[in-house]
Ligand SMILES: Cc1ncc(COP(=O)(O)O)c(C=O)c1O
């Protein structure tokens with residue numbers, strides 16, 4: 001088995017020697033610590049509470065790597081770039097993973113044998129030429145995280161945090177979910193021979209996602225509440241039972257979810273786009289990507305930051321409201337309601353992290369309505385790519401940013417597509433049948449919507465009938 005045992009130590013500044021030297025494993029748990037984003041208290045892993053909140057101020061923690069601050073311990077940027085590329089051609093599952101090939105920048109597991117991987121990451125970066133043309137942009141790209149093993153970006157975070165759970169000796173892992181987290185959790189737990197508990201809001205998740213949790217063997221409880229209610233119940237459960245919480249309050253999830261930032265840079269020959277646009281629900285993903293771009297810049301792997309903008313559905317827009325009302329100083333939870341069920345979240349846990357990323361990168365927060373989301377989703381479908389409804393807020397939001405001249409025609413934008421189009425096929429079919437949106441919702445975009453709708457046509461089973469339809473539509 002060919003593999004590249006190469007350590008952070010080995011690639012630190014000025015100390016990179018052999019191309020594929022066989023040395024010790026690459027992760028050392030003592031390399032990381034956790035800093036509260038509220039009061040800056042620093043703790044070590046074993047002092048984390050079950051709900052991952054700071055005992056002093058109640059805020060969340062962020063993983064940090066103090067050794068990077070010492071010039072002599074800083075990783076060597078060009079050596080890392082080379083090493084990450086080389087690992088892709090290794091036969092080791094850990095090397096090939098699009099998360100763990102970057103493990104030098106997420107040394108969170110002490111023993112590599114605890115890593116649970118399903119070959120996540122390494123997702124495509126697609127050009128969106130039609131949408132670019134329609135918006136008058138030179139270049140528009142989509143990083144499709146829906147091309148992960150369970151069909152969403154959650155896999156990159158789940159491989160990281162579930163590996164930590166395994167290393168800590170947990171048998172049970174749990175999450176509250178709008179659907180995709182439960183699918184990822186159930187799959188990775190099954191892979192690790194661990195037990196999984198998922199709490200989902202009854203009747204409010206897409207069938208594709210529910211079917212995944214069932215298929216991968218999770219104990220699936222549908223609670224008569226919304227996502228925010230599920231979170232509340234679970235935060236009590238983990239205090240009373242030996243169950244490891246894998247919601248995105250778990251800081252190790254974000255370590256995995258930062259790796260698409262590395263991939264985007266790598267896929268653009270180590271340059272960085274001008275803008276990255278991310279859907280906002282619980283607001284962990286935009287925070288994780290921001291962390292990835294900030295770390296790359298501070299380590300000299302890239303030389304600039306993209307502006308990271310967050311787009312919310314107007315029916316689930318607490319961050320947007322907060323940015324408008326008080327510049328992100330306070331956040332009032334809302335009762336969330338959108339057909340993009342993955343982002344139907346009214347009380348986002350990671351909002352402070354998200355505000356910090358908006359400020360540090362100079363990005364914006366926008367809201368988009370149901371018709372704008374549905375149309376954008378159809379347009380991404382028409383590129384031959386597709387995505388789930390929550391992901392389409394990115395294109396809908398980009399339209400607003402272009403209109404407001406926040407994105408210039410010469411600038412390069414990457415949309416973060418978070419979920420696969422097959423996750424919520426009921427939504428897609430309802431849209432194309434003209435049954436998704438109410439008349440008044442669709443009215444302002446009616447001509448555009450009609451141009452993108454492709455309903456099925458029922459005809460008799462005859463060659464003449466098929467030819468007749470062909471002639472009619474090509475006329
Ligand atoms: C497809 C999809 N897009 C976007 C999001 C939002 O991500 P976050 O909750 O990290 O903001 C989710 C979260 O569940 C999701 O499943």
Ligand SMILES: [Zn+2]
Pocket residue numbers: 036037038039040041054055056057058059
């Ligand atoms: Zn604190």
